[in-house]
Amino acid sequence: QQPVQSPQAVILREGEDAVINCSSSKALYSVHWYRQKHGEAPVFLMILLRGGEQKGHDKISASFNEKKQQSSLYLTASQLSYSGTYFCGTESDTGNQFYFGTGTSLTVIP
Amino acid sequence: ETGVTQTPRHLVMGMTNKKSLKCEQHLGHNAMYWYKQSAKKPLELMFVYSLEERVENNSVPSRFSPECPNSSHLFLHLHTLQPEDSALYLCASSPYQGTFTNEQFFGPGTRLTVL
Numbered sequence: 573q574q575p576v577q578s579p580q581a582v583i584l585r586e587g588e589d590a591v592i593n594c595s596s597s598k599a600l601y602s603v604h605w606y607r608q609k610h611g612e613a614p615v616f617l618m619i620l621l622r623g624g625e626q627k628g629h630d631k632i633s634a635s636f637n638e639k640k641q642q643s644s645l646y647l648t649a650s651q652l653s654y655s656g657t658y659f660c661g662t663e664s665d666t667g668n669q670f671y672f673g674t675g676t677s678l679t680v681i682p
Numbered sequence: 683e684t685g686v687t688q689t690p691r692h693l694v695m696g697m698t699n700k701k702s703l704k705c706e707q708h709l710g711h712n713a714m715y716w717y718k719q720s721a722k723k724p725l726e727l728m729f730v731y732s733l734e735e736r737v738e739n740n741s742v743p744s745r746f747s748p749e750c751p752n753s754s755h756l757f758l759h760l761h762t763l764q765p766e767d768s769a770l771y772l773c774a775s776s777p778y779q780g781t782f783t784n785e786q787f788f789g790p791g792t793r794l795t796v797l
Contacts, residue, residue, distance in 0.1 A: 574724055602783045613772060613788035614725070616728075621783060659725060663782040670738075672717075672725035672780040 574661045575673040576646045577591040582680045584615060584650045592676045594660030598669075602614075603636050603643040604661035606672075614659060617645075622665065684708055686789035689774050693713060694795045695763065703792050705773030706767040713778030714756040715739075715786065716748060720769040732778045763796045770794070 575596040580602055584590055594603060599623065602621050606614040618629070620636035620643060631648045643662075660673040686707045695701050707714060716728040730738035731750040745767075747759040756773055770793050774786040 601781065604782075604786075606786075613790050614786075616785040616787070619783060619785065661725075661782075670727055670730075672727070674724050 573664075573669065574671040575660055577658075577660060577673040577676045579676060580674070581677040581679075583652075583681060585606075586652060586680055586682055587649050588676060590647045590650060592647075592658050592660075592678070594628070594643045594645070594662070598641065598662070600636075600638060600641050600662050601664045601665040602663040603642075605634055605664075606659045606661065607647050607656045608659065609656040618654050619623040619656075625637045650678075652680050652682065653677060655680045686773055686775055686787050688771075688789040689794050690792060691790065692793045694797065695760070696797050697763060697765070699763075700759070700761040701772075702760065703771055703794075705756040705758075705764070705789055707754055707756075707773075707775035707789075709775055709787060710773040711777055711787070712753050712762075712772065713776050714750060715774040717760050717772040717774065717788075718769050719772055719791070721763075725772070729758075730778075732797075759768070760794075765796050768796045769795055773780075 578593045604619050605617040608614040622638045634645045636643045658676045688702045713732045718726045727747045728742045734750045749757040770791045772791045773789040776784045776786040
């Protein structure tokens with residue numbers, strides 16, 4: 573029931589782009605994205621609701637394809653501060669079930 | 683204090699000990715959560731409380747016992763734990779209206795080691 577994220581890890585140079593995918597086997601009502609830096613608590617990035625909306629702020633955006641039960645997080649022109657582990661969280665549309673994904677470790681190097 | 687605070691930040695306990703983790707939120711939220719984060723595993727939702735009532739219990743062993751005396755405080759009572767229970771325990775809070783479609787604010791976590 574927990575969503576699967578890909579890739580598991582990625583290394584980027586500053587200025588490069590990355591895409592992180594989150595895939596669920598269940599029909600979804602919402603998808604959350606969080607970033608956790610080493611030794612710190614997860615920090616909220618955005619929530620997407622069923623309806624295929626796309627959200628973004630600054631150079632981080634996301635999309636939600638409810639037919640495929642997938643969400644993608646897009647990081648453009650990556651900065652050193654983007655380094656961390658990214659988690660998607662999915663809420664099922666059949667009830668109050670919420671699961672975090674397996675996580676994607678992203679490292680941005682100069 | 684602002685946000686979500688957790689105490690203690692680090693805890694080492696033996697398998698026969700009884701201890702408690704405390705979480706406090708200063709955000710006026712009506713829901714609080716306990717998560718377990720182990721190495722190489724995703725965040726696992728353990729318990730959810732909304733308005734002091736438990737709304738989610740994800741098949742957590744009975745050696746973990748939550749308590750929510752009011753909407754600002756959440757405890758996790760621990761007894762006869764196993765070494766595999768060693769992990770980072772995170773508390774979070776959010777507004778809650780029957781769904782999870784709100785941002786969750788996390789505390790810094792308690793690093794638990796069971797010997």
